[in-house]
Amino acid sequence: MSSASLATTSDTLAWLAVVSYVVAGALFGLEFAYRLRWLGVAGLAVTVAGLAANLGAATTRGLAVHRVPWGNMYEFSIIVGIITVAGFLLWLSRRPEIRSLGVFVLLPAVLAMALGGLVFRVPAGPLVPALNSRWIVIHVAAAITGSSVLCLAAVFSILYLVKERIERRQRPPAPPLVAGAARTADRVEVEQAVARQGGIWDRMPSADTLDHLAYRTAAFGFPIWTFAIIAGAIWAQSAWGRYWGWDPKETWSFISWTVFAAYLHARATAGWRGRRAAWLAIVGLATLLFNFYAVNTVIVGLHSYGQ
Amino acid sequence: MAVELRPPAARPDRPPRRPGLGDTLRLAWREYRSMRTALILLVVLAAASILGSLFPQEGISPQRVDQYFGDHPALAPVLDRLGLFDVFGSAWYMAIYLALLGALVACLVPRTRALVRVLRSRPPRGGDLARYRTRAAFDTPASPDQVMATALRVLRRSRYRLAEHPEGSGEPQWGAQVGRGELAGEKGYLREAASMLFHVALLVLLVGLAYGKAYGYRGQAAIVEGETWANARVGYDSFSPGRFFGPERLAPFQLRLDDFTNSFYANNTPRAFVSHLTALDLDGRPLQSQRVAPNRPMTVDGVRVFQSDYGYVPVVRVQDRNGKELLAPQEVLTLRDPASEVSNGAVKVTRSTPQVGLQMVLFTGLRTGPDCPPGMDFCNDPRLSRPVLVVLAYQGDLQADRAQSVFSLDHSRLRPLGDRPLLLPPGRSGRLANGMVVSFTDLKQYSVLTLARDPGVPVVAVGAALLLCGLIPSLYVTRRRVWVRAVPAGPGTTRVELAGLALQGKAAFEGELARLAQNIERGTLGVPDRPG
Numbered sequence: 001m002s003s004a005s006l007a008t009t010s011d012t013l014a015w016l017a018v019v020s021y022v023v024a025g026a027l028f029g030l031e032f033a034y035r036l037r038w039l040g041v042a043g044l045a046v047t048v049a050g051l052a053a054n055l056g057a058a059t060t061r062g063l064a065v066h067r068v069p070w071g072n073m074y075e076f077s078i079i080v081g082i083i084t085v086a087g088f089l090l091w092l093s094r095r096p097e098i099r100s101l102g103v104f105v106l107l108p109a110v111l112a113m114a115l116g117g118l119v120f121r122v123p124a125g126p127l128v129p130a131l132n133s134r135w136i137v138i139h140v141a142a143a144i145t146g147s148s149v150l151c152l153a154a155v156f157s158i159l160y161l162v163k164e165r166i167e168r169r170q171r172p173p174a175p176p177l178v179a180g181a182a183r184t185a186d187r188v189e190v191e192q193a194v195a196r197q198g199g200i201w202d203r204m205p206s207a208d209t210l211d212h213l214a215y216r217t218a219a220f221g222f223p224i225w226t227f228a229i230i231a232g233a234i235w236a237q238s239a240w241g242r243y244w245g246w247d248p249k250e251t252w253s254f255i256s257w258t259v260f261a262a263y264l265h266a267r268a269t270a271g272w273r274g275r276r277a278a279w280l281a282i283v284g285l286a287t288l289l290f291n292f293y294a295v296n297t298v299i300v301g302l303h304s305y306g307q
Numbered sequence: 308m309a310v311e312l313r314p315p316a317a318r319p320d321r322p323p324r325r326p327g328l329g330d331t332l333r334l335a336w337r338e339y340r341s342m343r344t345a346l347i348l349l350v351v352l353a354a355a356s357i358l359g360s361l362f363p364q365e366g367i368s369p370q371r372v373d374q375y376f377g378d379h380p381a382l383a384p385v386l387d388r389l390g391l392f393d394v395f396g397s398a399w400y401m402a403i404y405l406a407l408l409g410a411l412v413a414c415l416v417p418r419t420r421a422l423v424r425v426l427r428s429r430p431p432r433g434g435d436l437a438r439y440r441t442r443a444a445f446d447t448p449a450s451p452d453q454v455m456a457t458a459l460r461v462l463r464r465s466r467y468r469l470a471e472h473p474e475g476s477g478e479p480q481w482g483a484q485v486g487r488g489e490l491a492g493e494k495g496y497l498r499e500a501a502s503m504l505f506h507v508a509l510l511v512l513l514v515g516l517a518y519g520k521a522y523g524y525r526g527q528a529a530i531v532e533g534e535t536w537a538n539a540r541v542g543y544d545s546f547s548p549g550r551f552f553g554p555e556r557l558a559p560f561q562l563r564l565d566d567f568t569n570s571f572y573a574n575n576t577p578r579a580f581v582s583h584l585t586a587l588d589l590d591g592r593p594l595q596s597q598r599v600a601p602n603r604p605m606t607v608d609g610v611r612v613f614q615s616d617y618g619y620v621p622v623v624r625v626q627d628r629n630g631k632e633l634l635a636p637q638e639v640l641t642l643r644d645p646a647s648e649v650s651n652g653a654v655k656v657t658r659s660t661p662q663v664g665l666q667m668v669l670f671t672g673l674r675t676g677p678d679c680p681p682g683m684d685f686c687n688d689p690r691l692s693r694p695v696l697v698v699l700a701y702q703g704d705l706q707a708d709r710a711q712s713v714f715s716l717d718h719s720r721l722r723p724l725g726d727r728p729l730l731l732p733p734g735r736s737g738r739l740a741n742g743m744v745v746s747f748t749d750l751k752q753y754s755v756l757t758l759a760r761d762p763g764v765p766v767v768a769v770g771a772a773l774l775l776c777g778l779i780p781s782l783y784v785t786r787r788r789v790w791v792r793a794v795p796a797g798p799g800t801t802r803v804e805l806a807g808l809a810l811q812g813k814a815a816f817e818g819e820l821a822r823l824a825q826n827i828e829r830g831t832l833g834v835p836d837r838p839g
Contacts, residue, residue, distance in 0.1 A: 133602040241613040241759040262349040
């Protein structure tokens with residue numbers, strides 16, 4: 001196949017992956033809402049098919065451009081899809097019960113890929129000389145993995161905040177101080193109301209589980225992110241002659257690092273663990289997104305390879 | 308001297324002691340080294356860094372700072388006073404990270420002390436095992452001594468640090484019988500040690516960074532093909548030394564640009580640019596030769612030489628109408644536009660009256676009409692295929708005594724000379740409207756190199772490596788305590804009780820303790836362990 005037809009195949013496969021993820025997300029959502037197990041199994045199958053298409057998109061793109069397929073924002077977005085979904089499937093194989101979170105994992109992957117395909121798509125092409133280094137393999141791969149994992153941690157933190165709020169509201173009011181028939185009747189009524197309210201969110205993992213999940217995910221992503229920054233510094237040392245120069249991309253990756261470091265500390269600090277820590281993770285998510293979307297396109301710097 | 312162990316009884320006639328300055332300071336110190344302070348300082352550091360990315364920075368893009376001053380004449384000086392154009396070098400940014408480092412050190416000292424204390428003491432007794440959430444128990448025909456010996460072996464293999472506490476502790480026991488002693492095990496000290504390594508590594512990294520900044524330098528120099536450049540302060544177009552870097556420390560060498568090549572892909576995007584450099588000693592003896600390209604620096608005498616930019620140097624000669632030389636063949640440094648590969652430069656002829664200024668535009672491959680994208684009369688091929696120098700002449704007062712750009716003319720006191728520009732290929736001459744002859748005698752390239760010396764790099768590298776080494780165990784190693792007791796429970800039966808405490812990874816601990824119990828049970832029965 002020629003480079004041009006490979007590139008076209010890649011684009012088609014990428015869209016196929018997006019559509020598969022949307023369908024799979026919908027199936028997971030329906031399973032969640034209607035408790036039909038076969039929907040979830042079907043969702044899983046569609047996810048695997050989508051991942052295959054996604055891998056195919058990256059491979060054909062790589063073959064079309066004769067280099068690693070993560071040289072610009074469009075290609076980066078495709079790899080984000082692979083990392084997120086493959087990571088989710090791997091994890092699912094160890095803990096099947098997290099399938100109910102499938103829709104929340106697929107949603108960010110779909111958003112990233114669709115945005116990449118609609119806004120940042122660039123024709124297949126070679127790299128500018130500054131990017132021609134074996135460090136692009138290490139640094140960018142680590143950056144994609146680290147940022148995807150940290151974003152997922154923040155998604156779990158968002159779910160935690162929602163669930164925590166619901167749990168707080170559902171908790172029956174403190175038992176009345178005066179015992180008596182009327183009071184008991186009140187309490188029964190409250191409990192019935194609580195039971196009626198129980199909906200989709202009751203089927204989500206508990207707030208504690210989500211909080212723990214968010215922490216585990218962040219603790220997994222943080223060392224990868226740290227490594228990505230260090231690898232970037234080594235690359236910068238050989239490409240630009242300095243390992244750190246407060247280029248906007250470097251600055252924002254440092255900001256994200258600091259915020260997630262604060263999150264990890266907050267989890268062990270009285271008065272911060274729980275809701276405040278979750279908000280820190282969400283701030284971290286915002287800095288990661290800003291770093292990828294705004295710094296690449298709006299802010300002028302050495303990393304402006306978006307267009 | 309006798310030590311008063313009990314607090315003195317409060318006297319009714321004296322009010323309770325008011326906290327003094329010492330107490331306040333102690334309290335402030337305690338607060339300063341708390342995790343909460345570190346947390347807040349981290350968030351403040353992140354917020355301060357955002358400012359550095361929102362405003363143009365002097366150290367990164369001074370042109371954009373100048374532009375900001377032009378665009379916001381009222382606001383810019385205020386921002387400048389606040390240090391917002393040099394956030395990362397400003398006093399307040401330094402104050403934040405020094406406060407953070409101080410808190411870090413203040414926190415490390417008591418943590419080190421605590422870790423040493425833990426490592427020097429034996430794992431403590433478990434006390435009442437019933438109060439632990441994670442427990443396991445089984446009955447075995449083996450004797451209590453056999454059980455304890457097996458437990459010792461099993462726990463040691465699971466890398467627990469162990470202590471045997473003799474019987475008769477007098478503490479309440481879990482189970483009816485009085486204990487025959489217990490085995491206490493603890494592991495996971497690596498978590499705390501690694502966390503401290505991580506924080507120490509951060510300090511090492513910052514020390515290396517500061518050291519490199521203070522004793523290193525960075526500069527840019529342009530070398531024209533075929534020429535030799537000496538590593539001296541005057542040779543640099545821009546030079547930023549560290550605080551303690553003296554120009555006399557510049558390594559004694561010269562660089563010769565033997566050749567410069569650049570190439571493009573079919574879609575006209577740059578493919579590569581390479582400087583063929585030879586380093587020479589001061590007597591001109593060659594030391595080494597290397598192709599220097601982006602991502603492929605060269606190291607000479609501890610100085611790293613990087614390829615950063617390039618441009619074109621037309622050689623221009625100007626004569627008057629009688630052939631008298633007004634300007635000997637001169638290398639004109641031009642500024643290249645990376646998007647179009649078109650370069651701009653200027654020649655100032657001050658020896659004629661009136662003075663003549665030549666604005667020059669160099670095309671690397673001038674194309675016209677059908678070769679260009681639709682709607683364009685002419686365009687440029689980035690490859691050096693058909694170079695053409697376009698010369699626009701002006702006459703009047705060049706105001707050469709005033710500071711001005713070498714790449715352009717000050718048009719305020721100039722008027723056009725003639726109505727059409729000269730288009731010169733290399734080796735050709737053209738006559739201006741006043742009879743002057745402009746010759747485009749040769750075309751060369753120049754290479755812009757960045758030279759940098761940073762003696763802090765090895766320290767920073769060690770710091771970064773230690774940082775990663777510390778980070779992973781500090782997040783994944785889990786601290787555990789386990790207690791094992793064996794008490795006779797009737798004839799030929801021993802009741803074995805295990806309890807444990809997990810500070811992290813509590814979910815997995817239940818299974819771990821069950822496995823330990825199982826392995827001890829199997830050990831006492833002489834059955835091999837279950838793996839995992």
